[in-house]
Amino acid sequence: MNIKNFENETRKFVENNGNFHVLEYMMDSSVSPANASTEYFMSKMGVHRRQVAIELDDNHSAIIQAGAMQWMAGNVNATTGVKGVGDLLGKIVKGAVTGESAIKPEYVGNGWLVLEPTYKYIILVDVAQWGAGMTIEDGMFYACSGTVKTSVVARKNLSSAALGGEGLFNLSLSGSGVAALESNVPYNELIEVDLNNDTLKIDGNLAVCWSSNLEFTVERTTKTLIGSAASGEGLVNVYRGTGKVLMSPVAPTSSLYAATNSIAAKAAAITSNTLGK
Numbered sequence: 001m002n003i004k005n006f007e008n009e010t011r012k013f014v015e016n017n018g019n020f021h022v023l024e025y026m027m028d029s030s031v032s033p034a035n036a037s038t039e040y041f042m043s044k045m046g047v048h049r050r051q052v053a054i055e056l057d058d059n060h061s062a063i064i065q066a067g068a069m070q071w072m073a074g075n076v077n078a079t080t081g082v083k084g085v086g087d088l089l090g091k092i093v094k095g096a097v098t099g100e101s102a103i104k105p106e107y108v109g110n111g112w113l114v115l116e117p118t119y120k121y122i123i124l125v126d127v128a129q130w131g132a133g134m135t136i137e138d139g140m141f142y143a144c145s146g147t148v149k150t151s152v153v154a155r156k157n158l159s160s161a162a163l164g165g166e167g168l169f170n171l172s173l174s175g176s177g178v179a180a181l182e183s184n185v186p187y188n189e190l191i192e193v194d195l196n197n198d199t200l201k202i203d204g205n206l207a208v209c210w211s212s213n214l215e216f217t218v219e220r221t222t223k224t225l226i227g228s229a230a231s232g233e234g235l236v237n238v239y240r241g242t243g244k245v246l247m248s249p250v251a252p253t254s255s256l257y258a259a260t261n262s263i264a265a266k267a268a269a270i271t272s273n274t275l276g277k
Contacts, residue, residue: 001074001111006053017124018145019055020178024048025117049117052143052180054107061108061146064115068142074111106146115143120182125209131243133174133212136181140208145177153212172212183208185248193245200245201236211243 007013010029015022025048031039042048054062056076069078107113127134127148135153144150153172173179183190190208193200201221210216217238239245 003073003112013053015122015124017126018178019060020124020143020180021053021055022122022124023051023053025050046186047119049119050122051117052115052122054113054143056107056113057110061106062113062143063104063106063146063148063150064113064143065141066104068115069105069107070114070116072107072111072113074109076107076109076111076113078105078107080105104150108146118182120184121186123181123183123187125179125181127173127179128176130211131213133172134209135170135172135212136209137207138170140181140183141171142180142182144173144179147175147177148173148179149175174212181209183248185250189250190246190248193247195239195244196242198240200239202239202247203236205237206247206249207237207239208246208248210239210245211241213241214243214245215240
């Protein structure tokens with residue numbers, strides 16, 4: 001199949017990983033006079049629409065978030081991926097505890113699968129490079145290769161859920177293949193920390209994803225409550241072991257609007273220049 005104008009003067013593929021591609025609209029001309037100026041300055045700041053385009057063939061299928069499909073071309077069909085009543089109940093439970101959709105359809109065949117556009121940034125990850133697997137923040141999953149296995153990872157203790165702001169369960173990806181993740185910040189603003197029997201402490205839920213084999217707890221910054229109070233830091237999220245963590249130091253991992261429209265998201269103190277003081 002030949003799709004002649006996938007790329008043109010206003011849109012182009014900006015990232016490719018295997019059969020996964022990120023199509024970015026460098027300029028959005030589908031605007032009205034009422035929002036033309038807003039769209040113009042958004043484009044200047046790199047706030048662009050992006051789509052995931054996936055090439056499918058006999059050796060490559062794709063699992064996507066429910067409702068994410070926009071169009072498909074060729075001999076492409078969707079399956080539910082449900083293998084029975086027990087599997088359905090398991091997927092419902094998995095969806096309920098992770099905040100993801102219970103049923104993630106799998107698309108098979110030969111052709112193209114294109115997902116709904118999003119203003120979030122798309123990160124294409126080679127899951128095999130994460131060894132035993134990667135655990136991702138709630139709501140980040142967008143699509144993955146059919147060879148990628150999904151499972152639910154529970155916290156090792158209740159403190160990490162109650163105090164860490166991360167939730168008791170998260171979605172874990174393992175195996176081989178590509179995963180497309182939706183991020184509130186671009187990849188070049190993320191910091192990757194490789195741990196070799198080391199410890200990483202983060203003030204807040206800034207971790208985007210981390211190796212599933214890492215131990216995650218919530219601890220005081222000092223050994224005593226008085227010391228924590230004096231330091232002004234309180235509790236921190238702690239990752240221990242051997243693996244890696246991707247974290248976003250410039251914006252929280254909440255919704256895109258909240259991440260870009262709040263003073264807290266800019267880490268602005270009352271006396272900082274951010275507030276024009």
